[in-house]
Amino acid sequence: MPCLKGYPVSDTPDTRQPTLLLGQTLSFTANPFEVPFEDAVSHETVGAVLIRDGQIAAVGQAETLRALNPTAKVIDYGKGLIMAGFVDAHVHYPQTAMIASWGKRLIDWLNSYTFPEEMRFASKTYAADIAGRYLDLTKAHGTTTVASYCTIHPVSVDALFEEAQKRGQRVVAGKTCMDRNAPEGLMDTAQTAYDQSKQLLQAWHGVDRISYAITPRFSPTSTPEQLDAMGALWAEHPDCLMQTHLSEQTDEIDWVLGMFPDARDYLDTYEKFGLLGERGLYGHAIHLTDRERARLKETGAGLVHCPTSNTFIGSGLFDMQGLMAEGHNVGLATDTGGGSSFSMLRTMAAAYEVGQLRHNPLHASQLLWLATQGSARSLHLDDKIGNLAAGMEADLVVLDLASTDAISQRSSRAEDLWESIFPTIMMGDDRAIRAVWINGKAA
Incomplete structure (x- = not known):
């Protein structure tokens, strides 16, 4: 059984068509208040999230997940950042x-x-x-x-x-x-x-x-x-x-x-x-x-x-x-x-x-x-929501990190992921929300 970012990918065939979201992905592997942020976050520049039956089935590299799921419906968010809602x-x-x-x-x-x-x-x-x-x-x-x-x-x-x-x-x-x-x-x-x-x-x-x-x-x-x-x-x-x-x-x-x-x-x-x-x-x-x-x-x-x-x-x-x-x-x-x-x-x-x-x-x-x-x-729900990981409920947000002219001109000068994200945190609003998924469905 192949493994992506520590998340198992099932080899069991599924009769329902899964959905594959493409974009940057951000997952937490630890609490950044407790460990250096470099050790707390997993980021894929060209990543993917596989959704099946309302849950996240896998998170990993886009090329790998596309190869493993050739029948999946693909939605490409380009440079959009896919993360937990x-x-x-x-x-x-x-x-x-x-x-x-x-x-x-x-x-x-x-x-x-x-x-x-x-x-x-x-x-x-x-x-x-x-x-x-x-x-x-x-x-x-x-x-x-x-x-x-x-x-x-x-x-x-x-x-x-x-x-x-x-x-x-x-x-x-x-x-x-x-x-x-x-x-x-x-x-x-x-x-x-x-x-x-x-x-x-x-x-x-x-x-x-x-x-x-x-x-x-x-x-x-x-x-x-x-x-x-x-x-x-x-x-x-x-x-x-x-x-x-x-x-x-x-x-x-x-x-x-x-x-x-x-x-x-x-x-x-x-x-x-x-x-x-x-x-x-x-x-x-x-x-x-x-x-x-x-x-x-x-x-x-x-x-x-x-x-x-x-x-x-x-x-x-x-x-x-x-x-x-x-x-x-x-x-x-x-x-x-x-x-x-x-x-x-x-x-x-x-x-x-x-x-x-x-x-x-x-x-x-x-x-x-x-x-x-x-x-x-x-809320004692961290086993269900709040992270981009296999087995979690598929509640997701896709962020546009260049949603306004002001944010775009700053993020274009970013030298790392965090410089790219921080302008959206400080100046972003509903225009930065490119897509929302609730319970595995586009909302």
């Missing part, structure tokens, strides 16, 4: 229509823009319209998987999952739970949050490419009773993810500690109710104490960096290098609509800028890893 690990799809609302601090922003918009998701028709619009917008920017908060309305969850099903798309999401410090029409109770979340979980988790995430919004909008109920539900379904927010702004932390006077810190408001664990996903995590960092590392929890949101709302600067050096599990996210863009390219650019402000700029390989492997790992 982007994975957005923390979003609020209900905030699609109010993205880029003029700047206020977090609490004012929620009350002025977010909560009034989320009230509209009691309508299944409205929720379905926004869900479809959101998935179309993110696909246009090369995102193939998202982890989203919905609203308190069960129909908002159904709407997103149904739209994802139509597209064959992998999505993680859950009903947002709030029983205080929110408008009357956006509050449930500890019991209804538990009951509705459980019903949605049982109806959707593991169906097609859908995963359910237990979703208390954050401690200020949940009573201890509701947090306890969510912890109990998670204990009953430990294979689910649990997503929430942590230490986004300093005034938010003061608010939390005032509401939970017995808590050691913000994280403790989750920990004491059973909402800290390996499959926990904690958005922002900017202003962490030493104890919080140690406990998050000890449990293997996922942290999600939301750079465009953190700068847009003025939250602070995430300590990427420090947390990665400690061995934390970190993903990357747009945080729509606190984040000001649907684009993971723009998000990578913002992560680079935040790194510069902390005097630790990220290399292009690290940025791409965060937007694919890192986010997939934080």
Whole structure:
């Protein structure tokens, strides 16, 4: 059996016609935060990806794969860079229509823009319209998987999952739970949050490419009773993810500690109710104490960096290098609509800028890893998505590294792969997305 880049190629004949994508290919063989980027990335200048039955069957040199698969349908992307589709690990799809609302601090922003918009998701028709619009917008920017908060309305969850099903798309999401410090029409109770979340979980988790995430919004909008109920539900379904927010702004932390006077810190408001664990996903995590960092590392929890949101709302600067050096599990996210863009390219650019402000700029390989492997790992889906490798689901993006005149004139002077890619990271938008494949199909 021949082997390409360490990926086995099956000699078993397939009656279905496979598809062979030609172009440059980029795969990760290791984490570039842990090893030199030269040892973390496999790149083929004239490469190919074989797709069969929704999965990546092989990755290797174009000439070799064409010879081994003479009946494959061939799509030639020329110098386009074929890589894993982007994975957005923390979003609020209900905030699609109010993205880029003029700047206020977090609490004012929620009350002025977010909560009034989320009230509209009691309508299944409205929720379905926004869900479809959101998935179309993110696909246009090369995102193939998202982890989203919905609203308190069960129909908002159904709407997103149904739209994802139509597209064959992998999505993680859950009903947002709030029983205080929110408008009357956006509050449930500890019991209804538990009951509705459980019903949605049982109806959707593991169906097609859908995963359910237990979703208390954050401690200020949940009573201890509701947090306890969510912890109990998670204990009953430990294979689910649990997503929430942590230490986004300093005034938010003061608010939390005032509401939970017995808590050691913000994280403790989750920990004491059973909402800290390996499959926990904690958005922002900017202003962490030493104890919080140690406990998050000890449990293997996922942290999600939301750079465009953190700068847009003025939250602070995430300590990427420090947390990665400690061995934390970190993903990357747009945080729509606190984040000001649907684009993971723009998000990578913002992560680079935040790194510069902390005097630790990220290399292009690290940025791409965060937007694919890192986010997939934080979602515990890195065995399925986030890399260009045999056996993975065929969620792919093809980047045009000369999509605009400004990018083209800079990339034409590149002396290596990374100089060619970096202008697209810093200046690219949906024009840089030449093609998107979801579940083995051109999207």
